[in-house]
Amino acid sequence: MRRRAGLGAIQQQQLAAEKYKDKGSDIQESQFEQMSKQMEVFRLKLEEFAVKHKTDIRKNSQFRKQFQEMCAAIGVDPLATGKGFWSVLGMGDFYYELSVQVVEVCLAANHKTGGLMELNELRRRLIAARGQSAVHQEITNEDILMAAKKLSIFGNGFAVYKVGKGKYMVQSIPGELSMDETKILTAASNTEKGYVTLKMLTEELGWSDFRAKQSLDKTVSEGLCWVDEQDEENSHLSYWFPSLFPGRYAQSI
């Protein structure tokens, strides 16, 4: 015969449920505590690691890159905090310094480049500007990208654009490049000498003549590219980016 549920049974069930709940939160708490402990240990270890390898991180670009990848994987930005334990690294300083140099180098060349500079050229110029010692020479394109991206917090005067595979342009004049301008820049960077024609844009990007002309005129009016009316191969009209012209840095450094 089945026993009918009585008041006592219900009470007992409630009691059990409560006990389970208590136990559950107990476990949760201890897990949390453990996690916190683990995080604390991890933080300490990371700090130890950072202190121990401080010089390596600052001097060795390969090491720095790996360290940064590690930080990124666990969601820590070593640059985000100037104070606290990350400051022992002086990582911030490294990039602040680099950022300032990026600004200096870009601004110095603005009148020639129209305010755009290809990343590899920027690196060459930075190395030339930073002095002879090995510590100063060891900067990678990733370092520069990181430094340049930090500058975007100052408004739209500084920006990094990806043009094509592994190619970046650093912009150092106020104003933002439009989507179309970025596409034109990409098309130009795919040519050996850094130019585009109306035909290239209509054929390769599928733009209308009107859209191509409008966007090119805008690019010219922002001082980013120059007009060549003597280009016989391209029906006497092509548009050239000094920032992408290889002949420029062959001489100027």
Added chain:
Amino acid sequence: MMTEFEWPWEYTFPPFFTLQPHEETRNQQIKVWSDLFLRYLKYLNKFQVNINENTFPLFNNDAIKRRLSPETITVILEQLQRTGHAAPLDKRRIEWQVYSYTLEEYANMVYDWIQQTGQLNTICTLYEIASGENSEGTEFHGVDEAVLLNAFRTLENKGKCEVVQLDDSFGIKFF
């Protein structure tokens, strides 16, 4: 043997030979051209240009098949005129005199030299000043006589010299 002239990178940049429509870019372009004009003409020790001289390397880069139009050359020369480095020689502005120092600078250089060498109040010939042994090593040695003469005219206006016509040349007395 002269060392080879060093062209700026712009000289191989095709649109450099087209006058730019955008004002800021054009100003930058004209500035680079002006510097290049003075530097190249000084290198050749040339003081006169003709805007129609279309095979002149300064106006024409054969390697990239780009050239300056006479109109663009005029724009550049007019800029040089504004800074005191050029003057048209005819009414149609075809022939131009160009000089790397301004006339005033030449005049001062010569005047200082005259003073230092104790030649005040004596008559020097234009030839002596421009090409004589004594002026060798000075910045104005070898400068076109017509340019120097124009420089002395500015000095004459200030009462610091007098230009007198000799048989087929000029003599200058400084005070």
